[in-house]
Amino acid sequence: MNETLKRALSGLVYVLIMWNGTFYSELSFHILFAVILVVCLYEMYKLRKGKTKILTFLYVLSPLLLVHFIKTELVLLMFILTWTFDTFAYLLGVKFGKHKIMPTVSPKKSWEGFVGGFIFTVIAAYPTKIYLIPEIELSQAIIISLFLPFTATLGDFIESHYKREAVVKDSGNFIPGHGGMLDRMDAFMITIPALYIYLSLIK
Numbered sequence: 612m613n614e615t616l617k618r619a620l621s622g623l624v625y626v627l628i629m630w631n632g633t634f635y636s637e638l639s640f641h642i643l644f645a646v647i648l649v650v651c652l653y654e655m656y657k658l659r660k661g662k663t664k665i666l667t668f669l670y671v672l673s674p675l676l677l678v679h680f681i682k683t684e685l686v687l688l689m690f691i692l693t694w695t696f697d698t699f700a701y702l703l704g705v706k707f708g709k710h711k712i713m714p715t716v717s718p719k720k721s722w723e724g725f726v727g728g729f730i731f732t733v734i735a736a737y738p739t740k741i742y743l744i745p746e747i748e749l750s751q752a753i754i755i756s757l758f759l760p761f762t763a764t765l766g767d768f769i770e771s772h773y774k775r776e777a778v779v780k781d782s783g784n785f786i787p788g789h790g791g792m793l794d795r796m797d798a799f800m801i802t803i804p805a806l807y808i809y810l811s812l813i814k
Contacts, residue, residue: 621786625795629690633683640683648675650792654782658773658793667773671793674803681807684744688752689759689806691743693798695735696760700728712764717771720764729760751813755806762805763798770797 632643651671659667678686704724712720736756740749770793774782783791 625786626694630687633686633690637683640686641679644675644678647792647796648672650783650785651675651796654785654791654793655773658777658779658782660777662776670769670800674800675796677807678799678803681803681810684746685751685755685806685810688739688744688747688755689799689802691739692732692735692756692759693763693802696728696732696763697798698728699731700724700760703727713768716768716775720767725760725764732756732760754809758805758809759802762802766797766799766801769800770794 629643632639634640648671652668655667655671656664700720701724704719704721704727707723707727708719708721710722711718712722712725733753733756736752737749740747740752744752770782774780781790782793785792786795
């Protein structure tokens with residue numbers, strides 16, 4: 612199978628599982644993230660083989676336990692905005708990226724891509740609230756869209772650092788063409804705690 616087609620199909624399956632697992636029922640939501648936690652911990656264990664693991668396990672455990680205390684509609688919003696940011700940051704970075712953010716850790720990420728992804732993430736907050744998740748407040752969607760690009764990028768950089776230390780390209784091969792589960796979840800690892808803190812502050 613063509614590598615691009617394999618990547619597209621496995622990516623679509625991943626998105627469908629994440630979307631339906633989160634939104635189908637409260638039980639499916641908890642089961643989904645319990646499975647993700649186990650897989651991510653296993654992948655991190657392999658990345659840190661022979662090295663200290665306390666901080667790295669906290670990097671995985673903290674968000675994937677806290678997510679169970681966040682409303683599913685806000686988790687869905689987080690998914691949509693993160694995928695929007697990643698997609699446009701990549702596309703605009705490839706097209707216009709010249710100034711690298713942290714080339715020694717993640718050589719492909721540029722400031723141009725980040726700014727483009729940030730703009731499209733903020734724009735996406737409105738139609739996402741209006742047409743897909745009307746239960747959430749518009750102000751919440753906009754505020755989350757403003758900090759999410761920063762937390763998603765930080766989470767990605769942290770995982771990239773661990774992979775560079777382990778001298779590997781991917782955290783695993785759980786998702787064909789996309790690497791490991793940790794590779795797909797890295798953008799959420801800082802966003803989830805930030806989202807939980809934000810929601811606690813506005814209660």
